[in-house]
Amino acid sequence: MMASLRFGFIVLSMPKCASTSLQQALTPVCDVRFKDHMKHVDYAFVETWVLPMLRARRAPAPFAPRIFCLMREPLDWLYSWYRYSWDETGRPAGAGGAASSGAAFPSFAAFLEAYFSPRPPRVGGVLRQTDFLRGAGGAPGPIELFRFEDHARLVRTLEGLCGQPIDLKVTNKSRPRREADLAGIDLLDLRRRLADEYAVYEAIPPG
Numbered sequence: 001m002m003a004s005l006r007f008g009f010i011v012l013s014m015p016k017c018a019s020t021s022l023q024q025a026l027t028p029v030c031d032v033r034f035k036d037h038m039k040h041v042d043y044a045f046v047e048t049w050v051l052p053m054l055r056a057r058r059a060p061a062p063f064a065p066r067i068f069c070l071m072r073e074p075l076d077w078l079y080s081w082y083r084y085s086w087d088e089t090g091r092p093a094g095a096g097g098a099a100s101s102g103a104a105f106p107s108f109a110a111f112l113e114a115y116f117s118p119r120p121p122r123v124g125g126v127l128r129q130t131d132f133l134r135g136a137g138g139a140p141g142p143i144e145l146f147r148f149e150d151h152a153r154l155v156r157t158l159e160g161l162c163g164q165p166i167d168l169k170v171t172n173k174s175r176p177r178r179e180a181d182l183a184g185i186d187l188l189d190l191r192r193r194l195a196d197e198y199a200v201y202e203a204i205p206p207g
Contacts, residue, residue, distance in 0.1 A: 043141040072148040074197035109184035
């Protein structure tokens, strides 16, 4: 999470949505930056703890920031977690991944089967992108969403607020999904299972 008291915005760091690149690009214009294990705090945490802190800091001046977040195409988001957390042999991928879970998935289909099981792997501490965007009471937060694939539109919006260029270089990209990765996956059923995610994602205006 990053916040700018000067320019009146907060950017949430959705996991697997260029959060490291956003941190680097927004450092010159942000007063507050949560890093390491605090980097991916969700909106409920921001609503409960961060906003009251920042409003107290700005008092008596009001602080009503615009809140932004990138969201990734749901299937691609899950595939990115799979690629990040497990290598192609099905062994945990190691540093930064989900090695601590002890799980092993020989295919993306096997990972998805576990993901939709009663005890899914919470890689990165987030089960669904829509969970990340909810407030403490469970309702969606007042967040302006941008598609991860169209992150340039978020950059343009932030540049307009800051009045200066922002150099966002997206790094740490997962290998593109291949047709073979979808073997054994019923895409229609998968979309049904992720209907709430797709409803939010597809409501985001494209660039």
